[in-house]
Amino acid sequence: MNRLSLRVSQLTPSATMSVDAKTKSLLQAGQPVINMSVGEPDFDTPTAASLAGIRAIANGKTRYTAAAGTPELRQAIAKKLQTENHLTYTPEQIVVSNGAKHTLFNIFLAILNPGDEVIVPTPYWVSYPxxxxxxxxxxxxxxxxxxxxxxMTPQQLQAALNEKTKAVLLNSPCNPTGSVYSRNELALLGEILENHTAWIVSDEIYEKLVYNVAFTSFAEACPQLIDRTLLVNGFSKAFAMTGWRLGYLAAPPDLAKAVASLQSHGTGSPSTMSQAAGVAALQSLDTTMIQAFHARRDCLVKGLNQISGLSCLNPEGAFYVFPNVSAVFGKRYENRIIETAVDYAELLLEKQLVAAVPGEAFGAPNNIRLSYAVSMQDVEEAVRRIAAFHNMLN
Known part of the structure; x- marks a missing residue:
C-alpha cells in the first residue's frame, strides 16, 4: 500500500525553493553567489510595524483571535480598499490568513469541485497549478x-471559457513577468466575463510595486463583477514582511464566511502579533523601497538587452525581469550544449554564481526569471557575470 496520498505524490516541488536551496548551499560553502532566484524584498519591515508587533507581545496579546482575523486589522484593510482602490467592503467580507499563498489555497478549496477548471494565463506563479x-x-x-x-487577451479568454470553467485567475502585477494590466485591459476582460458565471481570482500582492504606470484593481475596473471577484493581497511584498505571514481576501459575504469557516478547521487564526504589525504597516508605506526597485529594474533591463543572445521586456511592476534566452539554445558552454532554460540556469549558477529560476517552472520554457530584490551593486555585478557567461558560448 502506498504510504502517501495521490495528491501529494503528484505534487511538483517548488522550483524557486529548489534553486534557493542550492544557492544557499553554495553560499554556506563560501561561494560569492548573487541570489536572484527568490522573490523577497531585501529591505527591513517598516519600524512602526515591527514595534507594533513587539508591543503586542509585551502587552500579552498572544492569544487566539477570530479565525478571520482581528476586528482592528479587518477594519484597517476595509479602509485601505475604500481609500486606495475605491472599493467598498465591510470588515465581515475580509478574511486574514497566513500569507497570500494561504489565502489562495483557501479560495481554491472553497470554490472547486473535482473536475472544475480554472483558467491560468502563462507564465504563472509556480504554486497556482x-x-x-x-x-x-x-x-x-x-x-x-x-x-x-x-x-491574456479578451479573445484568448473567450476561447478558453466553457461550461466547466469555475474560475479565472489574474495576477497583476505579475510574478514572474512583471506585466501590469491597464484599467482598459481589465475592463475588456470583464466584458467577456459578464456573459459567464466564473469567479475571478485577482492576485494583487504586488499592487504597490509599479513603475511609471497606475495600478488598477480588477474590481475597480469591473465593478459589475464585484460579486464574483475574489481579491487577494497581503503584506509580504510592499511592506517587506515575508516572515510575518500575513495575507487577506476581500470577497462577497457568502464566500468570505465559507473561507473563514474553512480556515477555522485548518490553521485557525493568523498570528496575533503579526496582525498587530499589519495594522501599523498599512499606515507606514515607505516609497524608498519602490524607488530603489525602479532604479534596479532600469539598470538590469538595460544591461541584459546589451548582451548578445538575450532579449528582455521592461516590466511595469513587481521585482522580476523575465528575459528570453532561447536564442542560445543549441550553443555550447565548454563541453555542454544548452538545450533548455534549465540547462542555462544550471550553468549560469555553476559557472558564474548567478542564481536564476528557469522558465519551465512558470510554464515558459524559453525564459528565465531574475529577481532584482538585491542591491544595486549585485545587479551591476550580475549583469557583468551574465555577459561573461554569454561570451563563453559558441
Missing amino acids: EQIRLAGGIPVFVKTDESSGFK
Missing part, C-alpha cells in the same frame, strides 16, 4: 508571450 490540483481542479493554461506583453 499545484494549489488548483490539490483542490481537485484542473488548470487550463492560456499561453501569453512577449508579443502581448505577457497578458
Whole structure:
C-alpha cells in the first residue's frame, strides 16, 4: 500500500525553493553567489510595524483571535480598499490568513469541485497549478508571450471559457513577468466575463510595486463583477514582511464566511502579533523601497538587452525581469550544449554564481526569471557575470 496520498505524490516541488536551496548551499560553502532566484524584498519591515508587533507581545496579546482575523486589522484593510482602490467592503467580507499563498489555497478549496477548471494565463506563479490540483481542479493554461506583453487577451479568454470553467485567475502585477494590466485591459476582460458565471481570482500582492504606470484593481475596473471577484493581497511584498505571514481576501459575504469557516478547521487564526504589525504597516508605506526597485529594474533591463543572445521586456511592476534566452539554445558552454532554460540556469549558477529560476517552472520554457530584490551593486555585478557567461558560448 502506498504510504502517501495521490495528491501529494503528484505534487511538483517548488522550483524557486529548489534553486534557493542550492544557492544557499553554495553560499554556506563560501561561494560569492548573487541570489536572484527568490522573490523577497531585501529591505527591513517598516519600524512602526515591527514595534507594533513587539508591543503586542509585551502587552500579552498572544492569544487566539477570530479565525478571520482581528476586528482592528479587518477594519484597517476595509479602509485601505475604500481609500486606495475605491472599493467598498465591510470588515465581515475580509478574511486574514497566513500569507497570500494561504489565502489562495483557501479560495481554491472553497470554490472547486473535482473536475472544475480554472483558467491560468502563462507564465504563472509556480504554486497556482499545484494549489488548483490539490483542490481537485484542473488548470487550463492560456499561453501569453512577449508579443502581448505577457497578458491574456479578451479573445484568448473567450476561447478558453466553457461550461466547466469555475474560475479565472489574474495576477497583476505579475510574478514572474512583471506585466501590469491597464484599467482598459481589465475592463475588456470583464466584458467577456459578464456573459459567464466564473469567479475571478485577482492576485494583487504586488499592487504597490509599479513603475511609471497606475495600478488598477480588477474590481475597480469591473465593478459589475464585484460579486464574483475574489481579491487577494497581503503584506509580504510592499511592506517587506515575508516572515510575518500575513495575507487577506476581500470577497462577497457568502464566500468570505465559507473561507473563514474553512480556515477555522485548518490553521485557525493568523498570528496575533503579526496582525498587530499589519495594522501599523498599512499606515507606514515607505516609497524608498519602490524607488530603489525602479532604479534596479532600469539598470538590469538595460544591461541584459546589451548582451548578445538575450532579449528582455521592461516590466511595469513587481521585482522580476523575465528575459528570453532561447536564442542560445543549441550553443555550447565548454563541453555542454544548452538545450533548455534549465540547462542555462544550471550553468549560469555553476559557472558564474548567478542564481536564476528557469522558465519551465512558470510554464515558459524559453525564459528565465531574475529577481532584482538585491542591491544595486549585485545587479551591476550580475549583469557583468551574465555577459561573461554569454561570451563563453559558441
